[in-house]
Amino acid sequence: MNTKNKERIEKMRSLIAVPKIVMLATRLDKIPFSVCPMTLQRIDEQGDIWFFSSKNSSHFKDIEYDNRVQIIYSDEAEQTYISIFGNATHIVDDQKVDELWNPMLNNWYEGKDDPNLALLNVNINNAYYWDTDESRLVSFFELITGIASNDETDFGDKGEINLQNH
Structure with missing residues (x-):
């Protein structure tokens, strides 16, 4: 997605030291939604997030x-708290598997050729982080465009800012 702001991506990459364990929530349409721990492998140059x-x-x-x-x-030690919303896609790409593979993954898979292995790519739509100094939620859009102020963030009618359209 070419509409993502490179500064915003770099800020997010600086806050999330990868690989890190994150909680991935799916079935957001039901209560309770499903949650599982996942190891974030990389945030790429386009701002997409990769998992196995x-x-x-x-x-x-x-x-x-x-x-x-x-x-x-x-990340309690660094006081970093981030919430990311996006769309996930299953990807079949042997070259990307080779690029992202880590020997620690052998604990869960039977190597890179495991027939059960898949890549998961998350394209970010919205993302927010907790600004510990100001004790408030900040959208990555607000941070990067320099419109941050002491005023409350305007999250719009649905309580979120769509970062793709800004």
């Missing part, structure tokens, strides 16, 4: 039903 996934996992099946996801990131 098991084809027989519940979240893999959830994404086939509804590809909207939420990623919750927390």
Whole structure:
């Protein structure tokens, strides 16, 4: 997606030291939604987030039903808290598997050729982080465009800012 602001992507990448364990929420249309821990492998130059996934996992099946996801990131030591909303896609790409593969993944998969192995790509639509100094939620859009102020953030009618359209 070429409409993403490179500064915003770099800020997010600086806040999330990868690989990190995050909580991936799926089936956002039901209560309670499904949540599972995932190891974030990379945030690429386009701002997409990459994971490895098991084809027989519940979240893999959830994404086939509804590809909207939420990623919750927390690093208490650094006081970094991020909420990311996006759309997930299953990707088949042996070159990308080679690029992202880490030997620690052998704990969950039977190597890079495991027939159950899949890539999961999340294209970010909206993202917010907790500004500890100001004790408030800040959209990455607000941060990068320099419109941050002491006023409350305008999250619009649906309580969110769509970062793709700004």
